Amino acid sequence: MTSFLDNPGGFATGRRRRAVSDMPRCTIVVVGKTGVGKSTLINGVFGEQLAETGVGRPVTQHFSEYSVPGMPVTIVDSRGIELSQDLRAVTDELLREIEDRLRGPADRHLHVLWYCISAEGARFEPETEGALLRAVGGSTDLPCLVVLTKAYDPEDQGVAELKRFVEHENLPLRGVVPVLAEGRYDLPPHGLDALITATEAHIDEGVRAAFVNAQVREIGAKLTSALARVDELADEQDTAYRPLAFASEAFGRGDAGEEERYLRRVLDVIAEVAAIFGVATATDERLEVLALATLGGQTGLKGLHNFLRNASRLALLIPPVGPTVTVKIGAKLVSALIAAEGANRVDKAERVRAQLLSRIYGRAAAAVLAEAAHADLAGRTLPDPDFAARFDEQLDHEAAAAVES
Ligand SMILES: Nc1nc2c(ncn2[C@@H]2O[C@H](COP(=O)(O)OP(=O)(O)O)[C@@H](O)[C@H]2O)c(=O)[nH]1
Ligand SMILES: [Mg+2]
Numbered sequence: 001m002t003s004f005l006d007n008p009g010g011f012a013t014g015r016r017r018r019a020v021s022d023m024p025r026c027t028i029v030v031v032g033k034t035g036v037g038k039s040t041l042i043n044g045v046f047g048e049q050l051a052e053t054g055v056g057r058p059v060t061q062h063f064s065e066y067s068v069p070g071m072p073v074t075i076v077d078s079r080g081i082e083l084s085q086d087l088r089a090v091t092d093e094l095l096r097e098i099e100d101r102l103r104g105p106a107d108r109h110l111h112v113l114w115y116c117i118s119a120e121g122a123r124f125e126p127e128t129e130g131a132l133l134r135a136v137g138g139s140t141d142l143p144c145l146v147v148l149t150k151a152y153d154p155e156d157q158g159v160a161e162l163k164r165f166v167e168h169e170n171l172p173l174r175g176v177v178p179v180l181a182e183g184r185y186d187l188p189p190h191g192l193d194a195l196i197t198a199t200e201a202h203i204d205e206g207v208r209a210a211f212v213n214a215q216v217r218e219i220g221a222k223l224t225s226a227l228a229r230v231d232e233l234a235d236e237q238d239t240a241y242r243p244l245a246f247a248s249e250a251f252g253r254g255d256a257g258e259e260e261r262y263l264r265r266v267l268d269v270i271a272e273v274a275a276i277f278g279v280a281t282a283t284d285e286r287l288e289v290l291a292l293a294t295l296g297g298q299t300g301l302k303g304l305h306n307f308l309r310n311a312s313r314l315a316l317l318i319p320p321v322g323p324t325v326t327v328k329i330g331a332k333l334v335s336a337l338i339a340a341e342g343a344n345r346v347d348k349a350e351r352v353r354a355q356l357l358s359r360i361y362g363r364a365a366a367a368v369l370a371e372a373a374h375a376d377l378a379g380r381t382l383p384d385p386d387f388a389a390r391f392d393e394q395l396d397h398e399a400a401a402a403v404e405s
Contacts, residue, residue, distance in 0.1 A: 005303055114145055277369045
């Protein structure tokens, strides 16, 4: 049997897979006539993965369901709506589908409707499209947003007029959002961030994490929830784990089993951060790079040794061994640490120091993944060696920030 030390990447990707499958799934219904730009919109929000590799499964006459492994979002996409007349059948199918799913398990429920109208066509039909939105938004709890697709120029009068027209229909809507999902000529994309923010605001809180994970544009939202998760995990460690005994140089030698358990905990935190960033950003390859970098680029006992050495080095920056000054992050933990040391509670102090280190590794992973996500969006992907090097720099930065005045 290979130990996780021999395959830290496999260990981390496995933990990430589990964290993602534990996330309640978010299901988005995308409705609109053929050619309005539904697929382009979905690609813009979720990256190429969903449309390229997602396997459609027919749900009803006019709906197919798409998902890809590792992504906690399901898309229910309408197809074959050519005539306004088709929309009546679509309305009935949708109402029936919503009800059926509400009777089933929660992971089958629908969470938001994006109704797409082409701003290029500049037509909204109150008697069919308006009727669908009135029926769905009025008789169910499904939040509905109208997306004005192919809104090439955000300043365009025609787009503003169409938006006003839809808004004045008094439909049960949570918003009307003009979007250009994919740039054209010299017109840059716009509006996707607004759509994501509005969706986040209106979907059920329970599936928000899944939505934040799957979308590829709002990197700030991913970073915020990843950092919150790091705090949560570090707090859990206070009660769940035995004293840290690994930092041999600085704090005396512990047994090897304890040291391995601690490394596993750190990899767990990194895997959970990756789960929040999502597979489009935190690819298996990148997560493997992070896991291996945590072991100083080596597997087996050599890797464990590298990790312990690095952790000891980082721990030296933490008070009261390191400079006891005003603390920016983890202030609660550091005061707990100082109190424990003051009361001569060595076991407690070790535990708190371990929490701080988990926090440093988790925050560094989040920072470097955010950087990678920004680079991906700008079309200049970070090569793996740069990614690993940036992670090391972030570790130092986070350790220093923990004691920064
Ligand atoms: N440049 C640009 N083209 C778009 C946009 N949305 C849709 N299109 C184009 O419109 C056509 C239909 O889009 P598609 O997403 O397949 O529509 P669907 O049938 O609703 O899924 C394709 O040729 C797209 O390239 C957009 O935001 N920008
Ligand atoms: Mg399509």
